[in-house]
Amino acid sequence: MTAQPIDRRIVPAGMRFSEWRAADGWRLRSFAWPPARTPRGSLLFLGGRGDFVEKYLEALAHWNDGGWRLDGFDWRGQGGSGRHLADPLICHQASLEPLLADLAAFVDHWCRTTPGPRAIVAHSMGAHLVLRLLATGHRGIDAAVLASPMIDIRVGAVPGRALGAIARVAGLLGLGERKVWGRDIGDVGGRMTSCPERRDDKIWWKACKPEIATGPPSWGWVRAACRSIASLPPRDLVAVDIPVLMLGTRRDPVVDARAIAQAAASMPRAELMMLDGTGHELLREADAVRLPVLDRIDTFLAARAVRA
Template identity: 65%
Template structure:
């Protein structure tokens, strides 16, 4: 796995990685992480797919991980607008697809899955299939509907709080919100302690407003025209994203299949093995149909 810098159209430097196969490859996977994530959190699935014969690549989104920050406080996860990230993805995909073997598959988590759909909904892409884990079709906040969340974020921004965090404390994995696996929680903590420049924290009010605006821009009629195989995976009680909105998405996509995992937890690719291994097996079966294993 080789890390590099990929420069976006506006000059923003994004930390990227490429991991080609030493010989023939089944195809190419582009992995896209979620809000506040960084590449190292997902080394387990990346290693797995590489061992299965796929070339693997990815990058940290602008404003997080190794791709620089938008605020002086690096622990506030901030965005003004999601459109630049959609542009980043489209530019990266064009270059990646032109230099890697087909078929080309995106595997994306949460915010990364949302941005993937934004890009695919444009109608011009070179992606052969997509796997969306806990896609951020809408944000779940207990007792607060989506429209009210956008209104609150707009009001906070008008009050001069756009760059302030929405909460004083990052609840993170409290109560197993992200993952029920203590070893993987410890792994994330180790990386953040060892490489503090990769760490992010609570979202700003501006991030919330930008997220809700981007959600509104993802129109159902555009998604309905997406004619590639899509595997959608979600927890039945995901505490971060709206599970009902995800189910509606799966019904809207012409070639989608939906896997609903019992229980909660948002980071399905980092869950305890009792939950994670069946998810990885389902992904493997999906990938086998897209890029069959190479014969010896």
Template identity: 45%
Template sequence: MTRGATEAAITETLEKPIDRRAIPANATESCWTAQDGHELRRIDWQMPSRVTRGSLLFLPGRGDFYEKYLESLEEWHRAGWRVTAADWRGQAGSGRLGDDRLTGHVEDFSVWVADLKHFWDSWVKETPGPHVLVAHSMGGHIVARALVDGAIQPDAVVLSAPMLGMAGPPLPLAVLHSVARVMTRIGSPKRPAWKWSEKPGEMPARRRDLLTHDDDRYADELWWRENRPELAMGPGSWGWVESAYASTRELEKPGAMEKVQVPVLIVSTSIDKLVDHKAAVRAAGRFPRGELIEFGPEAHHEVLREVDAVRGRAMDGISAFLDKVAPAAT
């Protein structure tokens, strides 16, 4: 193929519409093995045809799966990034840690931090820099913990609606944590902490109103759940809740975020009903190199799956941030 024909083929690929309900032809799904032998899913895009921008690792939220974010992942790849995404242990296609297939359980968030460190150390050696992390919701919390614990040293981090605090009763964090600890002791810590729906496995009414204004993108998630039933997950366990509060208290310790020198961009929305927006705003100020993109009523929790105008602003902001703090290697 001539140089002109090659460039034409690349241009055609870049302009081709993204199918949010199909694994891209240039991406490969596989598994990686944690230190204790647990297998977890991953997906990797081939090296971009054009000049490589760097490498980007995406990590989803609680009860999430990377299929929901194929649109953003493919866009980053087309922008020149070598893209990878992975499940958290016990979620999506990476098994379960509880007593049933729907309840999301973990004994301690440190398990996820350890998995991230193990994956990160090998991934960085295999991929070109700069190396950036993008994480959503609970994934953002775990990445923040890994930064505070010194487990990873990315060139830049983007946190989408990070779970740096959970939306809920306006009580002191210590009180909420104490209640959760009691609940793990009066019954199985693996039992669901909240009601999911009247019928096991059925999606709760009005769930879309918590996640996105975009009906089509919300329907994409339902399509993937139907076609890959193993991805479905319901409520978190009381053990998960207790561990989430315990980990949040670690993040809230004086000097914890303040010692992190990695550039961190936080994308958050003031009407988020799943995570605490005020905690995200505080974190953007606590990270020495923190920045904030703030949305209002136009955006629900899943900003990267919002209507085009909102999502476009978020994606453009992320690109501008990464161009500034993690420019392509020369």
């Protein structure tokens, strides 16, 4: 199915936002978007660190047009789901465990209230958390698509282990709530996407709806991410026995491409698509990259996320 162009700066008719309460009472912004016809199944979408739903309207519209019922939410501490710090532009988490608990609770509710088959599409940090959930043996998900999954992180030549050590020291120095760098480097050049128009879309949304905007991560977030990554060793991925499609680029500036390939090799039913280039946000890339990625996802879902 060819992706149809939409206005990426308008929430489509039919998409409805609401409040979903986590077990501890935290308010998360969720959305639901049923298709115009009988759904072929249900798709749960989850973004990455600092994301908000509006960034992905284009991809969501593509799947809605394809007949999927869509649901999702902004992670606590970002998007429309509130903040942990007085400075709302610092993307901070002391631990990713509450996010994992939110995911498990939301998925349980989603599985009870939506038609199957059910698939998850998740990006970066969201993809990492989905893998952690699946590694626990969670049932009810028929397939998962993980784009640029945060199996491990790196910044330039600095690997995740070194970043974790630096973050630990920063925490001991009382800098855990300080931002790692001065500006949101995701807005710079082609670091997240090589498409300047889609990069401008994100900046536009953050300017027009500042309440959903975040910026650089805190040192606490880096430490929390490294701890969460360490809690999911490759041997645990053997337990992920549903079809999984892993997508990434060989020179991703944020996550470790080699770790993605190793994780895919560890799962009995995983497929791997690695692209040339440096883009991290594959669903927001230039069409030369984005459209083949959508085609690969569509093919995977058509073949794998269908019950006999």
